[in-house]
Amino acid sequence: MPTTTLTKTQTPHIMVIYTGGTIGMIEDARTGALAPFTFDHLIANVPKIGRLGFKLSHYEFDPPIDSSNMNPQLWKTIAEVIEANYNDVDGFVILHGTDTMAYTASALSFMLEGLAKPVILTGSQLPIGEIREDGTENVITALQIAAERISSGEHSGQPMIQEVAISFGRHLWRGCRATKESSTDFGAFRSFNYPPLADMDLHICYRTDYLRRVDPHTSLTLQTSMSQTVGIISVYPGLTQATLKRQLETPGMQGFILRTFGAGNAPCEPWFVDPITQAVKDGKVLVNITQCPAGGVEQKRYATGDALAHAGVITGLDMTCEAALTKLMSLFGRGLTSTQVAQLMTKSLVGELSE
Numbered sequence: 333m334p335t336t337t338l339t340k341t342q343t344p345h346i347m348v349i350y351t352g353g354t355i356g357m358i359e360d361a362r363t364g365a366l367a368p369f370t371f372d373h374l375i376a377n378v379p380k381i382g383r384l385g386f387k388l389s390h391y392e393f394d395p396p397i398d399s400s401n402m403n404p405q406l407w408k409t410i411a412e413v414i415e416a417n418y419n420d421v422d423g424f425v426i427l428h429g430t431d432t433m434a435y436t437a438s439a440l441s442f443m444l445e446g447l448a449k450p451v452i453l454t455g456s457q458l459p460i461g462e463i464r465e466d467g468t469e470n471v472i473t474a475l476q477i478a479a480e481r482i483s484s485g486e487h488s489g490q491p492m493i494q495e496v497a498i499s500f501g502r503h504l505w506r507g508c509r510a511t512k513e514s515s516t517d518f519g520a521f522r523s524f525n526y527p528p529l530a531d532m533d534l535h536i537c538y539r540t541d542y543l544r545r546v547d548p549h550t551s552l553t554l555q556t557s558m559s560q561t562v563g564i565i566s567v568y569p570g571l572t573q574a575t576l577k578r579q580l581e582t583p584g585m586q587g588f589i590l591r592t593f594g595a596g597n598a599p600c601e602p603w604f605v606d607p608i609t610q611a612v613k614d615g616k617v618l619v620n621i622t623q624c625p626a627g628g629v630e631q632k633r634y635a636t637g638d639a640l641a642h643a644g645v646i647t648g649l650d651m652t653c654e655a656a657l658t659k660l661m662s663l664f665g666r667g668l669t670s671t672q673v674a675q676l677m678t679k680s681l682v683g684e685l686s687e
């Protein structure tokens with residue numbers, strides 16, 4: 333039975349999984365181009381880590397990758413590393429490029445079933461090897477969060493964070509609620525539909541009411557099979573029936589995220605609604621996700637959304653596109669039928685939506 337309690341006097345043992353990204357890059361003095369560090373180089377550039385007094389172990393991608401090259405096979409690798417070390421460490425910090433960090437955080441949320449320990453993703457906008465940078469702060473904070481324990485009450489000694497989260501700049505976000513909102517701001521991430529799990533200023537202030545709580549005796553099980561027969565269709569003024577049908581009729585596809593306007597609206601004319609209705613009749617699962625970063629889908633609010641509901645499109649409520657896509661991948665990856673997938677898409681599995 334895995335135990336997740338730790339007394340204050342024990343040295344936290346954190347595993348760092350280094351995948352790559354800007355955080356681990358250094359400027360080549362000769363060419364000026366950014367090239368990835370090895371893990372040892374990275375740690376050597378953050379001597380303050382030693383002052384935390386934690387026991388660290390690590391796993392690194394060889395070579396480290398730009399997160400634009402992230403894929404479901406690499407998510408599986410990360411999940412398997414977590415499973416293999418789960419009972420030996422107190423928490424995990426994943427160093428990851430910012431570009432696809434929200435996809436990885438969402439994917440891991442669905443892959444790591446029964447997770448009761450912290451899995452904290454972080455990265456940076458400027459490389460640790462630069463003079464002015466945000467990476468040092470982000471890594472140190474992520475390590476501290478991964479080591480944090482509940483200090484009193486019936487859950488005393490258990491991990492403060494029992495889920496996948498993104499720690500970046502001044503906030504900790506639920507992983508399956510976060511999205512990258514800026515390519516330049518040191519606060520690169522935001523969760524528009526769920527409050528921060530913690531705010532970082534002089535202190536790390538946890539918002540305990542919003543944290544996921546898991547039975548500490550729950551065992552971790554992996555669901556790493558991710559279907560790649562799902563995709564995203566964006567609706568835009570000027571979309572043609574031919575383009576829509578080409579996507580919907582791509583052989584082998586089981587489901588799509590339909591990125592709609594506003595409260596979940598799309599053209600209500602036959603050129604659009606008919607192929608959508610046919611796709612649902614053919615057994616495909618279509619999930620309505622708004623293009624707006626904040627708010628969610630209310631299909632009954634306007635006739636244009638109602639037409640989608642009549643066609644059999646499932647509401648994605650207030651999920652991020654990243655969460656909806658990886659959830660669809662995960663559910664089809666488990667071999668569920670379209671009916672089962674459609675039912676589960678509107679249920680919160682790991683706190684990814686407000687029911």
Ligand code: ASP
Pocket residue numbers: 352353354355397398399400428429430431432455456457
């Ligand atoms: N392209 C980089 C990556 O996602 C950007 C970053 O790390 O911020 O790997």
